[in-house]
Amino acid sequence: MEGRSKSALPVVSTHVYPKGGLAMLSRVEVARLRDASAGGMHELLRRCALAVLTSGSASDDPRAARDLYPDFDIQVGQYDRGIRIELTNAPAMAFVDGAIISGVAELLFAVVRDLAYMSIEMGDGCVDDLGTSSGITDAVFGQLRNAHILKPAEPNLVVCWGGHSISREEYIYTKQVGYELGLRGLDICTGCGPGAMKGPMKGATIAHAKQRRHDMRYIGVTEPGIIAAESPNPIVNHLVIMPDIEKRLEAFVRIGHGILVFPGGVGTAEEILYLLGLLLREENAALPFPLILTGPAIAAPYFEQIDRFIRLTLGDEAASRYEIIVGDPPKVAARMAEGIRNVREHRKTRRDSYFFNWAIEIPLEFQQPFVPTHQAMAALDLHRGRPASALAADLRRAFSGIVAGNVKEEAMARIEELGPFEIKGDPEMMQALDALLRAFVEQRRMKISGDYQPCYRVVG
Incomplete structure (x- = not known):
């Protein structure tokens, strides 16, 4: 009717x-x-x-x-x-x-x-299970299995991260990269929304059709607070809603065989810091995990700024875990395909699962949900002298809080009542953070439309 x-x-x-x-x-x-x-x-x-x-x-x-x-x-x-x-x-x-x-x-x-x-x-009766690292990982596995995301097949899933608010030229580039990935038989997983989450899937559909592939996976992984602000794009054919952002991030890392990062805003920075925080841990040092940051030529300054921020906060070792390729979709896809072949050989040698990365160690501090209240945001320990992995975890929380303040109703209501979140820390680090966030605002990476009103205030 x-x-x-x-x-x-x-x-x-x-x-x-x-x-x-x-x-x-x-x-x-x-x-x-x-x-x-x-x-x-x-x-x-x-x-x-x-x-x-x-x-x-x-x-x-x-x-x-x-x-x-x-x-x-x-x-x-x-x-x-x-x-x-x-x-x-x-x-x-x-x-x-x-x-x-x-x-x-x-x-x-x-x-x-x-x-x-x-x-x-994952209700009240599971509180004890969700209080341990292994219990949370089992919960992530259970939800992905229930959603029929886990597929015993050759490794071929590329996770693509990037912003929902990107320029037209950047969006076209994500399609070109997706096309090159699809020609090489690779499937796509994204955060399921618009922009850099849609482009790779759209490009891959054409390539998969040309290669006469009929069982393609365009996986969208989201969570309740995000999906309300970022509706799934029409190409997603496997959608899974994880309970919170931390389980969403773990799902990406557990099911993906490699990760591409396109230009984005605070959500993309959060994802990068999450993954680097894991790869910097000693127990994950030898784990092959291809990570490529890429965009069109006009995005070169964006990645230079991201790279400077990472080197300043987490050190050169963190920067050694990723490669930056600008303006070359075929090279990006070829390097990713090569990296996934290395992942396959590593898991084959260790007799590890192809469809779920059990080997990567994810500590509880990366798994416990972070609720971005004003008190929690101000209490983040953003100072030098901490282990890089621990600092990455708190930097990730800072960006997560800004994401919440931008698009999640509960956090938006807190900010309307109490004012912007305050983020405090080492002066040099805060200066770099403030510069990065200002660049996101100036480049319109915070909102799709309308004037952006910052939900945060950086205190040096």
Whole structure:
């Protein structure tokens, strides 16, 4: 049934029947998804479902879709032969001739699947398990397996990081790199949103078609606070929603066989620092993990600044773990393919899994969720003299807090009430951090549209 929302946008009210592994849910899972009380899952389900129903949206404001479709609702009902999803006042852009678009339906089913799993397997009864490093890794494995992300096959998955707000020339470059990766039989995993998360997938689709590949994976890994601000791009064919940013980052590292970094903002810097913090640990020193920073020629100054910041804060050893290649998509893809072959040989020799990187050691300090309150942000230890891995962990948290302040509703509300986060530390380090963040703002890497109002204040 078609109609109009309060904002006069066309809407559709209908029901859909999930297919595949989502055909069945337990009564407890259905009850959790319908629970609208404090701590219930229904509001989270509604926000995530609205994000996928507006797949392809250019907004990065988590409140925009909610304001455009204030009457939208989703209910999961259990019936004798399975479950039925009721959609009320859903965005008409998710439908064609009254029927939900197949790809959108798949993403919608993934939302219900992951939140149902999260509510039971990572709920209150799992607190003890999630208090240990091994317990968290097992939880990450369980969620990825439940989402059918883990595939026993030859290593070929390239994780692509980069900003949602990038220039047209940078976006075209990400497509060119994706095309070269696809020609070499490599699949793509990104954060599932627009910009540098969409471009590599779009380029790879053409290459995969030319190579007559029919079982391609375009994996989008997100988390509830991010997906509301960054709707999945339409190319994602495997979506998984991890419980928080730390488990999302661990998922990237566990399933990816190599990582490419395109130009981006604070979220991209957070991802780089997370990975470098792990690779700088002694137990991971000998682990092959190809890491390439790349962009078009105009992005050379961007990577020079990133490289200077890393060398200043973490040292030259950190810089030795990555390679910077500018303006050469074929070289990027060839180097990544070579690196993944080395990963394959290393895991084959050690009899390690191809589809889940059990070998990389991720300590608890990298796994525990960081809640960016004003007190927590001000308490970060950003001073010299600390082990590089530990400093990287706190720098990662600083960038994570800024990401939250930019796009996550809870953090945005705190900032509106109490003012910007304060980030304190070593004066030289803070000067470099401030310069990097100012550059992100000037290059419009913080927001897709509108004037950016900083959610932070750097205190030297």
